[in-house]
Amino acid sequence: MSNSRTSSDKYAYDTAFLEDFATLSAFGATPGGGVERQAATAADGEQRAWLHQWLTDRGFEVRYDGVGNQFGLFTVTPGAPYVLSGSHLDSQPLGGRYDGAYGVLASAHAAHRAVQRWNASDGTPRHNVAVVNWFNEEGSRFKPSMMGSAVFTGKLPAETALTTTDPTGTTVEAALREIGTIGDYAGPEVAAYAEIHIEQGRDLENAGTTIGLVGSTWAARKYQVVVRGEQSHTGSTIMADRRDALFGASLLVVAVRELAEQSTDTPLHTSVSEMTVLPNSPVVVAREVRMHVDLRSPDEALLDAAAKRLAESIPGIEERASVTIEQVQTHGWAVAPFPAAGVELAAQAADDLGLSHRTVMTIAGHDSVNMKDVAPAIMLFVPSVEGVSHNEGEFTQDVETCAGTDLLAEVLHRLMSGALDSSR
Amino acid sequence: MSNSRTSSDKYAYDTAFLEDFATLSAFGATPGGGVERQAATAADGEQRAWLHQWLTDRGFEVRYDGVGNQFGLFTVTPGAPYVLSGSHLDSQPLGGRYDGAYGVLASAHAAHRAVQRWNASDGTPRHNVAVVNWFNEEGSRFKPSMMGSAVFTGKLPAETALTTTDPTGTTVEAALREIGTIGDYAGPEVAAYAEIHIEQGRDLENAGTTIGLVGSTWAARKYQVVVRGEQSHTGSTIMADRRDALFGASLLVVAVRELAEQSTDTPLHTSVSEMTVLPNSPVVVAREVRMHVDLRSPDEALLDAAAKRLAESIPGIEERASVTIEQVQTHGWAVAPFPAAGVELAAQAADDLGLSHRTVMTIAGHDSVNMKDVAPAIMLFVPSVEGVSHNEGEFTQDVETCAGTDLLAEVLHRLMSGALDSSR
Incomplete structure (x- = not known):
């Protein structure tokens, strides 16, 4: 340099x-x-x-x-x-x-x-x-x-x-x-x-x-997200009965990343970097995942639009994974x-x-x-x-x-x- | 009943x-x-x-x-x-x-x-x-x-x-x-x-x-998977520079689920239920995620095919998330x-x-x-x-x-x- x-x-x-x-x-x-x-x-x-x-x-x-x-x-x-x-x-x-x-x-x-x-x-x-x-x-x-x-x-x-x-x-x-x-x-x-x-x-x-x-x-927006499913046996529970919180959380991580991938003109940084899985056992479908979502951009209107797209993606994820997702903005700045x-x-x-x-x-x-x-x-x-x-x-x-x-x-x-x- | x-x-x-x-x-x-x-x-x-x-x-x-x-x-x-x-x-x-x-x-x-x-x-x-x-x-x-x-x-x-x-x-x-x-x-x-x-x-x-x-x-197959990326700042690191292990892991969780979704005739149960994220901080892109993948079916040929499809999906995930993925079968039974x-x-x-x-x-x-x-x-x-x-x-x-x-x-x-x- x-x-x-x-x-x-x-x-x-x-x-x-x-x-x-x-x-x-x-x-x-x-x-x-x-x-x-x-x-x-x-x-x-x-x-x-x-x-x-x-x-x-x-x-x-x-x-x-x-x-x-x-x-x-x-x-x-x-x-x-x-x-x-x-x-x-x-x-x-x-x-x-x-x-x-x-x-x-x-x-x-x-x-x-x-x-x-x-x-x-x-x-x-x-x-x-x-x-x-x-x-x-x-x-x-x-x-x-x-x-x-x-x-x-x-x-x-x-x-x-x-x-x-x-x-x-x-x-x-x-x-x-x-x-x-x-x-x-x-x-x-x-x-x-x-x-x-x-x-x-x-x-x-x-x-x-x-x-x-x-x-x-x-500008930045930070969210606490809780994905709630239900514990069950990873081996024997039939797929249709599963309410897999980790599957729901993974779909959300991908959706968060796609927000940034879709923003080609103005920078938008999106991240999920912390995740707590319960009970986190190799043979128990996760009952709950807690995670943080972090969105940042120099353009507040873009950030608003991204937050809106993220919120709109949640019902589809809830349905696909049979989970419920609670998203709360914890802090942020303009x-x-x-x-x-x-x-x-x-x-x-x-x-x-x-x-x-x-x-x-x-x-x-x-x-x-x-x-x-x-x-x-x-x-x-x-x-x-x-x-x-x-x-x-x-x-x-x-x-x-x-x-x-x-x-x-x-x-x-x-x-x-x-x-x-x-x-x- | x-x-x-x-x-x-x-x-x-x-x-x-x-x-x-x-x-x-x-x-x-x-x-x-x-x-x-x-x-x-x-x-x-x-x-x-x-x-x-x-x-x-x-x-x-x-x-x-x-x-x-x-x-x-x-x-x-x-x-x-x-x-x-x-x-x-x-x-x-x-x-x-x-x-x-x-x-x-x-x-x-x-x-x-x-x-x-x-x-x-x-x-x-x-x-x-x-x-x-x-x-x-x-x-x-x-x-x-x-x-x-x-x-x-x-x-x-x-x-x-x-x-x-x-x-x-x-x-x-x-x-x-x-x-x-x-x-x-x-x-x-x-x-x-x-x-x-x-x-x-x-x-x-x-x-x-x-x-x-x-x-x-x-039959069952169980795998230990390690997704390796690199630590960086969730806010300031530009998206193109990120090597996000949690994003790569999430793509893999979705791919594992899709194996089961694609198997409509014979049951195939697929699960990821345990995940360890390092360093697991809300503002640090994850450098490593360790997880277990569990595949089960009454049909061994189907299980073989699913394991093959999973292996084939890994290079695309590695490229999209700029990570490396190591997958090792830890145990299983016929x-x-x-x-x-x-x-x-x-x-x-x-x-x-x-x-x-x-x-x-x-x-x-x-x-x-x-x-x-x-x-x-x-x-x-x-x-x-x-x-x-x-x-x-x-x-x-x-x-x-x-x-x-x-x-x-x-x-x-x-x-x-x-x-x-x-x-x-």
């Missing part, structure tokens, strides 16, 4: 950052080169403790709110609001090293550098700065995803989050107490929010661009803009650093998608090699992770001066 | 048997009226202890072999071989009360009654009698099914069975030691084998017949007869007791399918209401369970006299 910067550039390699990223990548490291540190597991607790120490060593005060969001506060002016920057350290099972963790570490380094730069200058920032590691962005162990930022932004009641259970019945609250990162901090007053993340797509790589400036989100002033600020900062950039949409959900609704928010991407994500092979080149951190430091410095205050 | 016997018949209700069956049905009882006592769980251990005591109280000596098969021996003539009768007490998850357990309890009562009848007569039986509770017939916790009888008949090495693990990694050996029913008994010399079971189909009920005399088995002399013996006994009967095939596998290869074997069925099985609603009327036990007592008495010795 091409890149506008090379290792001879002055910003190219930040050794301290890369060493810290290597250290961070060792928590929950997997033999395949990825990480497995789902929310509030032991590995998540270890990396949180490490970040806690890192921040404390550099003068940040670390505090936890009631759902395990971890804040590192650097207070220059007591009583002033904070420019908040972060992402999430939790990962998918057999996930990659970059997804989330890169953004948290970049935020810590960038905030530290911004503070040092203000300290070395004659000026005083209008805002303080804080780093955040949001709890459970991934949603693999506890659903829904983006849980910590959803509670912080008032979209999800804290009580609902705390009583959510993982597949073994452990609650979020019990898991957070186990790793000791739950507190009573209400969270900082936020003047502006910034986040940097790997793209998890191919657009930047294909275009040979270093920085993506997220202008808006794709095509929504990030503020233009933030995109402009980041574009100017990138230009000043000599970093190539382009405006992109985000398909994946991020904590910034929640935060943009309560504060001026800037979302930045760096390229993902071959678009690989949620995979141990996830990779972004060092020169690009360092460039992104440089840009984030510049953005935070400008935000601390109040550059987006008129957007509030 | 109609029945040739009513509650006014002299054999109709055996109160002691029905009370014992109610007691047995309480082990692992579920709120829905079924039982959950998978192999070598605590509930399985409790029912085994109860049966041990029941047999001991009536003069049987209880011994365990190296894979947990539980034998109750009644020795009239030391050194003589045994007529063995039994089935299995283990159940599916949320299984029925009758599947297996009825046959074990009927064997215990029938053997006890046969012994009492010999004791009350002037004659001496040629053979002793023994009751057996085979380990892990169901195969839901530990695979394959019919494990205990497979080891006893030399079809499966004991070491393979003992090192088999359940989904949590517990071995058969560890689980058996936990419930304390493992020993070093080599097992009895078997002169003949008898088993009674619920039909798990509708033929007897539809015909209004009390007793099914199993003349032969359907259409195989039970000895005609045994069917004739049982038919004569049923006639003498005034019980209606007809010759049927068994679709489900039973321990008798293994035993018929090493000893003259008789397999009897009683009706299943609406053919319901592997379901909490499994039901057979009391008058019919009692009739079956009466017939089994008569059959065991005749087998103890050496009635099938010329078939050995």
Whole structure:
């Protein structure tokens, strides 16, 4: 892939950052080169403790709110609001090293550098700065995803989050107490929010661009589906008597995929990736299958039409498999803009650093998608090699992770001066 | 349903048997009226202890072999071989009360009654009698099914069975030691084998017949299938880049069902009822799905053709879902007869007791399918209401369970006299 910067550039390699990223990548490291540190597991607790120490060593005060969001506060002016920057350290099972963790570490380094730069200058920032590691962005162990930022932004009641259970019945609250990162901090007053993340797509790589400036989100719809049949003997039950929930679920998986196959002009991403089969015995026809359906598109009308086609396909599946299907939308988000002033600020900062950039949409959900609704928010991407994500092979080149951190430091410095205050 | 016997018949209700069956049905009882006592769980251990005591109280000596098969021996003539009768007490998850357990309890009562009848007569039986509770017939916790009888008949090495693990990694050996029913008994010399079971189909009920005399088995083929794709982000990965193992698996489930739908003249039963999805996260495209495929038919040529059509469908599925599919036949059995002399013996006994009967095939596998290869074997069925099985609603009327036990007592008495010795 091409890149506008090379290792001879002055910003190219930040050794301290890369060493810290290597250290961070060792928590929950997997033999395949990825990480497995789902929310509030032991590995998540270890990396949180490490970040806690890192921040404390550099003068940040670390505090936890009631759902395990971890804040590192650097207070220059007591009583002033904070420019908040972060992402999430939790990962998918057999996930990659970059997804989330890169953004948290970049935020810590960038905030530290911004503070040092203000300290070395004659000026005083209008805002303080804080780093955040949001709890459970991934949603693999506890659903829904983006849980910590959803509670912080008032979209999800804290009580609902705390009583959510993982597949073994452990609650979020019990898991957070186990790793000791739950507190009573209400969270900082936020003047502006910034986040940097790997793209998890191919657009930047294909275009040979270093920085993506997220202008808006794709829309997304997520559904919980329950297919109900009846247990019977796989051998002896005559086919006409079967009410096979797994057959019904399989027909639905195929129907979901066909929605995307039928959408040739505008992208539509459709997925079923989680399925629970009951009783899941080799000789018992399944009585129930639970699954999640995920539909995403940059075009809301297309998404509406796809959701309608999916709903229309259900009666035929129910009849063919002699099952009943219940489909409930659990969450979703619209095509929504990030503020233009933030995109402009980041574009100017990138230009000043000599970093190539382009405006992109985000398909994946991020904590910034929640935060943009309560504060001026800037979302930045760096390229993902071959678009690989949620995979141990996830990779972004060092020169690009360092460039992104440089840009984030510049953005935070400008935000601390109040550059987006008129957007509030 | 109609029945040739009513509650006014002299054999109709055996109160002691029905009370014992109610007691047995309480082990692992579920709120829905079924039982959950998978192999070598605590509930399985409790029912085994109860049966041990029941047999001991009536003069049987209880011994365990190296894979947990539980034998109750009644020795009239030391050194003589045994007529063995039994089935299995283990159940599916949320299984029925009758599947297996009825046959074990009927064997215990029938053997006890046969012994009492010999004791009350002037004659001496040629053979002793023994009751057996085979380990892990169901195969839901530990695979394959019919494990205990497979080891006893030399079809499966004991070491393979003992090192088999359940989904949590517990071995058969560890689980058996936990419930304390493992020993070093080599097992009895078997002169003949008898088993009674619920039909798990509708033929007897539809015909209004009390007793099914199993003349032969359907053929069966069982496959382990692994579908391999690649983990990626369900939101951001473009559809063309996806290697979705769950989509590939779903296409295969539909293809398996279509084999049965295409077979209109001769029955073909096809099933996928167990599926393991990795990593099974709502936002990660599945990298791997493991599943079992089960094909059964009374016509081996049809089964061959279906297996061939299934194999031919795989390349298209691999291409459409960008996955690879590995299919391995794990076990199976041919259409195989039970000895005609045994069917004739049982038919004569049923006639003498005034019980209606007809010759049927068994679709489900039973321990008798293994035993018929090493000893003259008789397999009897009683009706299943609406053919319901592997379901909490499994039901057979009391008058019919009692009739079956009466017939089994008569059959065991005749087998103890050496009635099938010329078939050995």
